[in-house]
Amino acid sequence: MSAARPAWDEAYNFAYLDEQTKRMIRRALLKALAVPGYQVPFGGREMPLAYGWGTGGMQVTASVIGPSDTLKVIDQGADDTTNAVSIRRFFQRVTGVNTTEATEQADIIQTRHRIPEVPLREGQILVYQVPQPEPLRKLEPRETETRKMHGFGEYGLMHVRLYEDIARFGHIATTYSYPVMVNGRYLMSPTPIPKFDNPKMRNNPAIQLFGAGREKRIYAIPPYTRVESLDFEDHPFEVQRWPHACALCGSRESYLDEVVLDDSGGRMFVCSDTHYCATRRAAGHSGAMAEGSVARALAPSAGKQEDSHERA
């Protein structure tokens, strides 16, 4: 950033929201941290991004970010997906903060659908974008009812649903938005992260904040909190596994995206966490297709990237 440029677009208040709104959201965040997993109603505002595209996460980020923070924004685990780019650009414009793709360098990570592969540390804040904060909504459409169910800790309905899956399919057929119990009290939606990421929520040293803009709810998991995925003694919770390794970096530990290569069944599997994958490759790891043209097109650091963007 050149010295002549103002730190942020001064047509707007720092981080877009006015100070009263930020204060209101911070109060909701404190309450949420004090009652882990409880959905705190808040006076969500219209943001210059469509509802369902991360307005809740943006309001949370806007309320906690300071000028010296470093921000990372990911969508589907990737820093370069269009909406992640769009949100990152928004915050660059209205806060002037530094941004990064490096998970360990970020103070705040706003995410949609993933938790980074690299373990988070104390002092970091992970902000989740939440489309539907109510884990019971698909079972009970009424807010008046679900609030009562949370009040009474009455979660039998969810266990019945999971049991019905086992009866029909032989195992629980929920692959993402897999419900968790927080601190042994509140049933919580982990947002549509794959259940692969659920174990990362447990005892995480970072602060986990959840913002649902359209539904106007905020909830939180303080650091080092008990977070358990629902299961049964004879059907313990388990995460997805792949028979493949990442085709670019060879990782067998990460969550993989499937990439369709042609129309005759050609597939490759690559890390959904682009920064994790790039870091591994920089450290000398490589997968089966690390040298191919597809790899060059996909690799964020490769020179071909700019051209492929223009085609999009």
Next chain:
Amino acid sequence: MYVAVKGGEKAILNSHRLIAETRRGNPDVPEISAEQIAEQLGLAVDRVMAEGSIYDRGLAALAIKQAQGDLVEAIFLLRAYRTTLPRFANAQPVDTARMLVRRRISAAYKDIPGGQVLGPTYDYTHRLLDFALAAETGVGTPEAAEAEEPLDPHMPRVAEILDEEGLVEREHTDGQEAAVFDLTREPMSFPAGRDQRLQNLARGDEGFLLALGYSVQRGYGGNHPFAGEIRMGEVSVEIVPEELGFAIDIGDVVVTECQMINQFTGSKDTPPQFTRGYGLAFGHNERKVMAMALVDRALRARELGETAAYPAQDEEFVLYHADNVEASGFVSHLKLPHYVDFQAELNLIRKLRREHEERHRKEAAE
């Protein structure tokens, strides 16, 4: 395909440039100004102001221009702008009985004190395309003849005429001191008071409310309504600044108001009487306020001891889904990548199919 989804910053910037070019259209055709939109597409501006919740014709016209005439998008633009505005005062309740009336009709009485005032309306136009409007010479400066006598300054609200006989329920106030719910500052909560409900409906999507109001008329929540009164015109907005302690006029806004009168057979405690549904919106928005009044009345089912069995009577259903900024946002978010979750589902369905095939093979072998 994959590369396209991962399109980054440059793709977004290019897309912005392309939309700017598309919006401008053929450069040989003169560019439309926001002023022209405000003047000549006034009803579009009215709708955008009402659902965008800002009374500003200039900004609404700009939003319409920027959104290429997509009114829901324009409403969204106005709402996002609204977030950045400070609130410096709460207005006093506007008094629509003191409205400078431009249009005022009642379908309940043949004649009413103050008279029926047709005003500017498409109601009795034949919906024949007027090719004169497409003529290159334009329409010139059409002028309506002035009325022979000025309007009666005394135009009582029609509901008040019934009120005197006790035939219609009284509008009871919650008391002057009670703070009014503010939907723009607080999240929705249930059961919703009438203030919260009316705010929601006033900003709610016209199409959604129209369909719900229509469903009530067709029998999904039957209540035969009469358009007691529809009036449209200017009302003044007053605030009481703390340092003054008395009300000052800060300007005029055009609003449309509708009082629907509905049958009610009475209950154990209440004698038979007419009940009301209420609609109010910025600008000239008749379809909207009529639909709003129908839905408002339908949503009073529980309060009046009626069985709430239909969608329009279901408060969570109506209020949670009326806002088109929320609705269009959440529907359009399906365009965002979901490949992490889709991958999870792919894995599951492959596993389920494998197990299914194995079962079949085993059964066939037996």
